[in-house]
Amino acid sequence: MLLNETAEQIRSMEIRGAGRIARSAVAALRDHAAGLDTSDTASFLRSMKEAADLLVATRPTAVSLPNAVQAVMRSLEGVKGVEEGRAAIKAASDSFILSSRHAVEWIGEIGARHISDGDVILTHCNSEAALSCILTAHREGKAIEVFATEVRPRNQGLLTIQALNDAGIPTNFIVDSAVRSYINDVDLVITGADAITVNGAVVNKIGTAQIALTAHEARTPMLVAAETYKFAPRTILGERIAIEERETAEVLDPAIAAGLPHVRVRNPAFDVTPGRYVDLIVTEIGAIPPAMAYMIIRDHLGWGIGEFHKAFEIDERIQE
Known part of the structure; x- marks a missing residue:
């Protein structure tokens, strides 16, 4: 290409x-x-x-x-x-x-160890790594059920529920704002990550931080599944990860927006979840607490x- x-x-x-x-x-x-x-x-x-x-x-x-x-x-x-x-x-x-x-396969094997038979799992967005954990647990014979979010505004949740459906996993499809209504029915939250900082903060699809806060309030464990190359070395130097803000048309029809001259549509694609709301980060080399993110960057990626x-x-x- x-x-x-x-x-x-x-x-x-x-x-x-x-x-x-x-x-x-x-x-x-x-x-x-x-x-x-x-x-x-x-x-x-x-x-x-x-x-x-x-x-x-x-x-x-x-x-x-x-x-x-x-x-x-x-x-x-x-x-x-x-x-x-x-x-x-x-x-x-x-x-x-x-x-x-191979990293996605290994993450699936490690992550599946943290899923118990009978667990109800909530996932957000369409993460290969998070899905690998869920699908591996299912293949191991664990009876699991999943709540999957819609993931506005690009609706990546449709890809997730297709994969879960194809695997024969009972799945509940919910709008993003319904997470609080169902969190008490959930045993475990598993999401992916687009970036992980040196202090263990997780940058992921918009809505992840709200889910993490809701899970923390409900005392529901939260796992983040991510390959080691998603850890952000430059955050060692205090550099912040830029949060992409996408075009208005993803959220509001341009014809409608044109008639609302005093309205500015904001469309951040990601948000930041503090490490204190994450229980474990599952990587291809093992599961670590967020506080150990620096060790991945220094010892595995070689970035001191x-x-x-x-x-x-x-x-x-x-x-x-």
Whole structure:
């Protein structure tokens, strides 16, 4: 698929879900590198940097996207020729795509251990990782029931209930604002994440924070299922994750909006759930409390504060 086409599909949410976005982006980088018609190393590096910037700019909140792109682009460190660069990008891209797919399976196996026979589960949005936990528990023979939210305004909940229905799992489809009405019927909340900060705060689809607060009030445990590449290294430096605000038309018909000159439609795509409202974060390397998020960033992703200086040096070299 062409680079610009992939970027537009990510921007328009035709490609959605943090894992799918990340895999599509690195595949686009791999294909772009393979198709570049140049024998000049500097030109190759500049073109790859431009491609990376284009992809990262499409969705500012989904940390999996810049993490994936950076993991692939880091493979260009020290390359001395175009063919070496192409090979490095291909190897890094293929490795990321494979590990990303396996990560969802491993998260499902680990997450299913926290689901008991007879549990009623509430989930929000359409998370591969969260669904993997639920579907794995079902395949293990656990009798479970699910409440799935509608997920306004893009209705991603329709994708979730389709997957649950296809698996034969009894499912209740509810509007987002009905969560409080049913939380006392729920044993466990499982959501995904688009980003996790150094202090364990979870950035996920809008409405997650309200669900977490409701679950906390009801003393219902909340699990977040997320691949390790969704942890946000730059939050070590105090950088905030940008919350994407999408177009008015997703919420209100433009013809109606045009007749309301004093009304401003706000459409944030994500919100932030403080770590104190999350009981466990389930990753492919194990389940951790939110307070251990820094250890994932430092020990698994390899991002201590010192690593940022190295990354900036690589970035400066590519831009030269």
